[in-house]
Amino acid sequence: MRQKIVAGNWKMNNDLAQTEDLLGQIKNQWQEKEGVRVIVAPAFTNLHHAFESLRKYSIDVAAQNMNENSEGAYTGEVSARMLTSIGIKTVIIGHSERRAIFKETDEVLAKKVNAALENDMEVIFCCGEELSERMGERHFEVVKSQLEKGLFQVSEENWKKVVIAYEPVWAIGTGETASPEQAQEMHAFIRKTIAEKFGQTLANEVAILYGGSVKPENAQEIFAKEDVDGGLIGGASLKAPDFLAIVNAF
Numbered sequence: 001m002r003q004k005i006v007a008g009n010w011k012m013n014n015d016l017a018q019t020e021d022l023l024g025q026i027k028n029q030w031q032e033k034e035g036v037r038v039i040v041a042p043a044f045t046n047l048h049h050a051f052e053s054l055r056k057y058s059i060d061v062a063a064q065n066m067n068e069n070s071e072g073a074y075t076g077e078v079s080a081r082m083l084t085s086i087g088i089k090t091v092i093i094g095h096s097e098r099r100a101i102f103k104e105t106d107e108v109l110a111k112k113v114n115a116a117l118e119n120d121m122e123v124i125f126c127c128g129e130e131l132s133e134r135m136g137e138r139h140f141e142v143v144k145s146q147l148e149k150g151l152f153q154v155s156e157e158n159w160k161k162v163v164i165a166y167e168p169v170w171a172i173g174t175g176e177t178a179s180p181e182q183a184q185e186m187h188a189f190i191r192k193t194i195a196e197k198f199g200q201t202l203a204n205e206v207a208i209l210y211g212g213s214v215k216p217e218n219a220q221e222i223f224a225k226e227d228v229d230g231g232l233i234g235g236a237s238l239k240a241p242d243f244l245a246i247v248n249a250f
């Protein structure tokens, strides 16, 4: 469903005490911002704590990854059912770090998306090109292919549970953001690509977030763009004042 979203991807940061501390700061300074949905994604070990801690707040908790299988001999992995059993209903799938470091292919990501949706979870599906691909003017082609191979198997009915995050790899953790115009251009392209396959009405209903060095200083001009429905925030989501300033940038 199209909505404004600010999601914090904490990545592999924060042990339990640090998680308690950051959540405490967020809660202390929390003022619900009408029309903006806020999500935090701590590491697996802290999901249960975060979910319980935020129960009385309108802040959702997401996982950063999950395995595509339902159960079995997959040492070290976590299934959709394990997540839903502790209240987690949203999962980030296909982050560029998962693709690059953990070699997750489009095919595996498609299976993860299906497994999440079968378990009635919401998916935040990440896509985005690397610097060499942008320099070679292949960025549209790359993102289209990621969407087609990883996401376009989703039934029309299930699109309600899909959020897309466009995260150009060259802008992640580098301090370099895509310009608001570059973000808008790609977001419009993503919406057009969805419209071509599933129709404009459905495409208009999909929330598309931007991620990559979003900070309080640049959030407002990025979020002001027509096809940008919010942000997936890395580094700045680890500091409560910065994260909440980004929420308030809407």
Ligand SMILES: O=C(CO)COP(=O)(O)O
Pocket: 009, 095, 167, 171, 172, 173, 174, 175, 211, 212, 213, 214, 232, 233, 234, 235, 236
């Ligand atoms: O990868 C990101 C969010 O998923 C973005 O990270 P940064 O905001 O640290 O660039």
